[in-house]
Amino acid sequence: MPKKLEHVLSVKQLMDTDLLDELFFAALQYEKDDATRAARVTLSGRVLATMFYEPSTRTRFSFEAAMLRLGGAVLTAENAMENSSAAKGESIADTVRVIGGYADAIVMRHFERGAIQEAASASPVPMINAGDGAGEHPTQALLDVYTIRKELGRLNDLHVAVIGDLKNGRTVHSLLPLLSLYPGLHVTLIAPPSLRLPEEYMEQLRARGVTLEETEDFGGEALRAADVVYMTRVQRERFGSDAEYDAVKAVYVLTEHIADELKPEAIILHALPRLQELPAGVDRNLRAAYFRQAKNGLHMRMALLAYLLS
Amino acid sequence: MPKKLEHVLSVKQLMDTDLLDELFFAALQYEKDDATRAARVTLSGRVLATMFYEPSTRTRFSFEAAMLRLGGAVLTAENAMENSSAAKGESIADTVRVIGGYADAIVMRHFERGAIQEAASASPVPMINAGDGAGEHPTQALLDVYTIRKELGRLNDLHVAVIGDLKNGRTVHSLLPLLSLYPGLHVTLIAPPSLRLPEEYMEQLRARGVTLEETEDFGGEALRAADVVYMTRVQRERFGSDAEYDAVKAVYVLTEHIADELKPEAIILHALPRLQELPAGVDRNLRAAYFRQAKNGLHMRMALLAYLLS
């Protein structure tokens, strides 16, 4: 049995298939139980604080819903930067030392890479990183892997194509290492030259025995051979000029036509929100799994909160 | 028994006296039970999300209090526009598809007319319109009719005077059709020429057999004959010039003197917040029912949430 985690800050802490199996099993159990609609008391009397220094209603709700559905209660800071002592110059270590006196766990999102690690080192209670700038978003990677496991029935011998902004997308940076735990991983990286996966990540993956190939060509052979097509949002602010952005934006679009040409058993994933890269018409394609993926976040986070707090 | 509603988006869906009777009865029951202060478990284990793209603490609290007092739990977005993926360009359909995976129902307020209808068509869970721009606010109309029923003991043969901005006030647009369900309705419309009730509403009311009269004269015979005096707020931003606004503002004021001249059994209503049109001195008048009206919103919304979710 793996040593119990104190905080969940980085996907590096999750590189353990026993731990993942335990969490996946619990998440699946919560999903099955949902049908009965019985109120749970697992975390009754416990309090979770969510502190979002960078607002995100979707992610905040998924953690809070997980806590509430376990019978726990929630303290919520929708816009912690604007509305807290951070504005008065207080250190984040002091903030969590105090909030950790009121809550049994803290979920934090921050605009600055590393800020949550710094906070956790001072926190008297478990902390979960819900995204730190261009850094990590480990629970997103967890739910992504959980979704693939549920949809395809396996994690070995996967061919995964990741598309879009592989340079800045923290989703991809967390997902690929986690998938590399499982043998036979083949990854196709599809991105414009300016948004390639950083070399450090490629080296790590190769060192773990992952088959890697890179291409700028979207919609070609590699895509049609993939089991998992993972789309990412390309953000305008990453580009020097609008012309550059528009060129990329126009190419990396999973049209209904391209979606139809994927393997019948392939699944399409996206961490959402999606823009033009994934047209609404694709929602009707049976391969579209991204809304189920979002919903899996609820049960995965229930599993994680129960793991950390009970 | 009427077909059960999936969403509550428009007062058009509520044009059914059996449904209204059912809701009014339930609301009254909740009000009576309040005296015992016993904790309820009706919606225990269920989660309501409130998403306010146009902030309103008062309306948000009334829905959330209703959910909490039924034993349910709440996810809250005080300022959804500023703090959510809407800022990144996500469609509202995508947003509710995801949030509907975390919550059992969604209450939404939006600054854009029709936005909530669009959202509801994609929502996997029941949605309630808590106000969409100049569109509708159906639960306000419900609690208004419920208040009249409780205060006067009847809904038939009413003489109702509505005063102020009848052009833009979504409250009045929702209330009058609902009242027209009951026979013998007589409505006096009191407004300046620039803020008259739009012709389409007048036609609808006449088609339903309502007696309508229009006047600019506030405080005259019609007002003194009314059973219900429904005041509305005149908003500065509706006027081209301050002079125009000030002229109207000065005329449509229910002074203590005018309030004293109303029928003894008349009631004064206002959806609140009120400004100069309803001076605080009137609060002592026995006809002042607007704070009870606000409180009725709690029990009416409890009835509605229990209806949709159980």
Added chain:
Amino acid sequence: MPKKLEHVLSVKQLMDTDLLDELFFAALQYEKDDATRAARVTLSGRVLATMFYEPSTRTRFSFEAAMLRLGGAVLTAENAMENSSAAKGESIADTVRVIGGYADAIVMRHFERGAIQEAASASPVPMINAGDGAGEHPTQALLDVYTIRKELGRLNDLHVAVIGDLKNGRTVHSLLPLLSLYPGLHVTLIAPPSLRLPEEYMEQLRARGVTLEETEDFGGEALRAADVVYMTRVQRERFGSDAEYDAVKAVYVLTEHIADELKPEAIILHALPRLQELPAGVDRNLRAAYFRQAKNGLHMRMALLAYLLS
């Protein structure tokens, strides 16, 4: 037995050692019970509304956590000014009259001195002042005194040194009168000339038999003789020029060296957030009690909510 309080607005209402004993005893009981982690039902079915017209995540969370840990539920307005009818010009009396119809108690913070007293006079439910501008913050004073009682085991014959901005700090204005309830109080006021304790407070304290001494000298004999060293934040906006601020800022700093020279049994308190006046290095000093002080706020507020609502 003292007459039960309706609202908690000012430390003047708390000038009663029987009442304080009752609250301190309850708070201590809650702290002890925490070890068992059993869910409480004391305020089950009851709803607290927090309305922060001046945002403060820390203070809001401490009240909300107190309510949740008593089994109650919470309505939260993180930024009530921006997101409520106050922006439309509604009076605060109207606001609490309506919110008081939804909630069983209201905790309010406001940027304007006296605003909460005005609100309370219209409120149908108990209100707690969580800070009104340069006015009062009575629950901070309560938890400060509770902390001293717990840490030192007594409230009689104390030597208390208060340091920093004694002119504007509402914390000190509330704390000193409360401490003066207990015999043998000796207070050393350490502040720059521009930030001295206002004469009215000094007169009140002398009239109650308190021994007072004033000095600009920080780190001298008086400090070394103190049982309680209460540091306060000096705020830049209180000064005419940056040079003036910097001069004061540099002098009134409790360095590790000065902290080491305090009496061994002395305690260091601070209402937090702290800036340069209390370096993080002092946290390791055994006399540092400010994070325990913050945590005491939870149990003190539990005691207060239970007192007001049950």
